[in-house]
Each structure stands twice: as C-alpha cells, then as structure tokens.
Amino acid sequence: MLPSIGITMGDATGVGPEIIVKALADSDLYNICRPIVIGDAKILERAVIVTGSDVKVNAVKDVDEAIYVHGTIDCLDLDLLSKDIPFGEISPSAGNAAFQFIKKAVDLAKENKIQAICTAPLNKEALAKGGHSYPGHTEILAELTETRDYSMMLSAPNLKVMHLTTHVGLKEAINTITSERTETIIHLADQTLKRAGYKEPRIAVCGINPHAGENGIFGEGEEEEKLVPAIQRTESEGINVTGPYPADTLFFRAYRGDFDLVIACYHDQGHIPIKLLGIDEGVNITVGLNYGVIRTSVDHGTAFDIAGKNLADSRSMVAALKSAVELAPK
Known part of the structure; x- marks a missing residue:
C-alpha cells in the first residue's frame, strides 16, 4: 500500500x-x-x-x-x-x-x-x-x-546532509561539537536511512578544518578529538561510516553517488552545497523523532x-x- x-x-x-x-x-x-x-x-x-x-x-x-x-x-x-x-x-x-x-x-x-x-x-x-x-x-x-535527540536533514537532488551544529556562530559551533554528538548524529543518519529502505547506508563525515586538518597541520586537532573516535566506534558497530574528509571534495563525491549522506560540522558547510543545487527543490527534514x-x-x-x-x-x-x-x- x-x-x-x-x-x-x-x-x-x-x-x-x-x-x-x-x-x-x-x-x-x-x-x-x-x-x-x-x-x-x-x-x-x-x-x-x-x-x-x-x-x-x-x-x-x-x-x-x-x-x-x-x-x-x-x-x-x-x-x-x-x-x-x-x-x-x-x-x-x-x-x-x-x-x-x-x-x-x-x-x-x-x-x-x-x-x-x-x-x-x-x-x-x-x-x-x-x-x-x-x-x-x-x-x-x-x-x-x-x-531529546533529533537533527535536521537537508535534501536536494542527489545529496542529503545532516549537521552536527546549526544556528550558532562558527567559534561556538566548533566548541559545541563533541565526540558524543558526532556519534549520536551518525546513529540517527544510519537509523533514518535504514527505516527508509537503504540496506547499508553509506555515510561520510566532513572535516572541521581545511583538508580535514591534514594530519594536524591545520587547526588544533579537532578532527582527532571530536570526529575520529565517534567514526571508529560506530564503524566497529557495523555502520558504514567513513571520514573525516575534506569538505571541498566530499560534497562533489556524494553528489556523484559515492555516499548516501554527508554529515556536516556547521551550518554553512552543509547549507551552501544544498542551496547551490537548487533552493526551490531543497527540503528540510526532521529526523530522530x-x-x-x-x-x-x-x-x-x-x-x-x-x-x-x-x-x-x-x-x-x-x-x-x-x-x-x-x-x-x-
């Protein structure tokens, strides 16, 4: 039906x-x-x-x-x-x-x-x-x-994005991101797509810094502290999640079909590619309810x-x- x-x-x-x-x-x-x-x-x-x-x-x-x-x-x-x-x-x-x-x-x-x-x-x-x-x-x-634990997903043709943070300043966003928050969003993304019929959702996590930190060259180790432990824990549970990847290439890879969903770290990182694909066809989705x-x-x-x-x-x-x-x- x-x-x-x-x-x-x-x-x-x-x-x-x-x-x-x-x-x-x-x-x-x-x-x-x-x-x-x-x-x-x-x-x-x-x-x-x-x-x-x-x-x-x-x-x-x-x-x-x-x-x-x-x-x-x-x-x-x-x-x-x-x-x-x-x-x-x-x-x-x-x-x-x-x-x-x-x-x-x-x-x-x-x-x-x-x-x-x-x-x-x-x-x-x-x-x-x-x-x-x-x-x-x-x-x-x-x-x-x-x-208690819910998130916003944005969807445009060939691209789905969830966010670790949304309506806060960039400095506050970076401070707000924790390994626990990252793990929660990975679980929500996986559960939502599986309920929708995706057998093994392919989830990719964006880096916080340029080039995802380039192994510590950029930033102050935010990827290693806030993202990598959560990715490793959820991957060990059987979730198909990888990253963190540089944002400047990840969205292109997701758009061409390499991933089913991207987890962005802050508002503009995720919103800009979605709205570039077509603001008239963008959809705001609440998941985790x-x-x-x-x-x-x-x-x-x-x-x-x-x-x-x-x-x-x-x-x-x-x-x-x-x-x-x-x-x-x-």
Whole structure:
C-alpha cells in the first residue's frame, strides 16, 4: 500500500494553502503516496479559487473517509478558522490553528494512520500570539513526540546532509561539537536511512578544518578529538561510516553517488552545497523523532507579501512530499 502523508496547512494567511493546492494538482504524486491535508477545508477552498485550480476539496472528519483520488484534495477538516481571515497578516487564530494542525498530525502518526508529515510554513510571531511560543516546527514536534535527540536533514537532488551544529556562530559551533554528538548524529543518519529502505547506508563525515586538518597541520586537532573516535566506534558497530574528509571534495563525491549522506560540522558547510543545487527543490527534514515520525518541510517561509496573489512556487512542496515518501518507514 502507498504511504499516507499528512500535509499540515501551516499558517492560513500565508502561501501554505496555495502551494498545497498547486502541488496536489500533480497527478504523479498520487502514484507514489496517499496525501491528506490536515487543516481547514474553507481555507483550502479559498486557495483553489486563488490558484484557479479545477480540483475539489473533500472535507472529512476521519482519515478513513479520504478517497485519495487525483482531482480531489482530501482535507481532515479541523474547522478552526474564519473563511474571511485576511491574507498576509499576523493572526493569533491562524497561529493557534497551525499548532493544532501539527498536533493532530503527530497524533495520527503515533497511531500509524499516516507514515510521514509534510509541513507548510508557519509564522513564529502568529504562533506565539496564538498561545504557543516555540522557535519553529522542529521544537514543537520534538515536544509532542517526547524526543531529546533529533537533527535536521537537508535534501536536494542527489545529496542529503545532516549537521552536527546549526544556528550558532562558527567559534561556538566548533566548541559545541563533541565526540558524543558526532556519534549520536551518525546513529540517527544510519537509523533514518535504514527505516527508509537503504540496506547499508553509506555515510561520510566532513572535516572541521581545511583538508580535514591534514594530519594536524591545520587547526588544533579537532578532527582527532571530536570526529575520529565517534567514526571508529560506530564503524566497529557495523555502520558504514567513513571520514573525516575534506569538505571541498566530499560534497562533489556524494553528489556523484559515492555516499548516501554527508554529515556536516556547521551550518554553512552543509547549507551552501544544498542551496547551490537548487533552493526551490531543497527540503528540510526532521529526523530522530520518537514513534518513527518523519517530517519534511518546504525550505521557505509564509511569504506574506505574495499570499493570495497566486505567485507562490510549489516546487519545494512537491520536493518535500517526494522526500516524505522516500523516507517514510518501509
């Protein structure tokens, strides 16, 4: 049976509903998954009008009522919003609704009624004004799944990247990396890809310094202290992990197919190659969540400035849905 993918509508005043409607106009998606929107049917119907699409919205109260037929968008209707909510404005009700869509999706994933979650963007200010103060989707999902060790994976055509650190300064990132953190991320990478059907994932670890330290010539032995022990321990457990490799050649090698996933040490080291390959097709993925929950997301925000104008590009949503299918537990 095709995997069921729950698509959370995100902030109703942004472009989320529009990109969902545009993405689900693609009949190919119905050949690889069973998509169901978790949101508000009235808002989705408004997005159909905005985009000029000829699809219909099938409002349901239970996922068992969904029909999964191209041309009809199934929507698990939580009915939390007014159909006249303005486009492009901070709205506490939209922020609360965005949270409730995610909460419902997590409940469904825990019950195995959906196999992955794909999220449209939310607005952090609206989320807070709606009574839910979180930095973003990842932290909400971690709390709802009672998860401590999780990570972000970025995916672009022919390249997957996980990070040891993300939103911290470069000096702090290097200080934050530990052998234990490296070992945790290697395990998460291996487990995620194996659940997705990779028999023996090939994982490569980036060096911290130029040329991966060149045997101590560059840096202060960070590779030997923070990376090598974790690589050796996990390799001894049977994980196919190697490195550390110089970053200036590793991403090319991974792109051509030598590795299934690269572990980057800090934000820009991993983000630049992904976004160079195509920012419109980049996907943000949360891995390591309890209950086997996989979450993928578009790699952009609510775009309030173009909401309701039929200008939003749905390619990232299509890519996020395809990644959800690829990584859903098999």
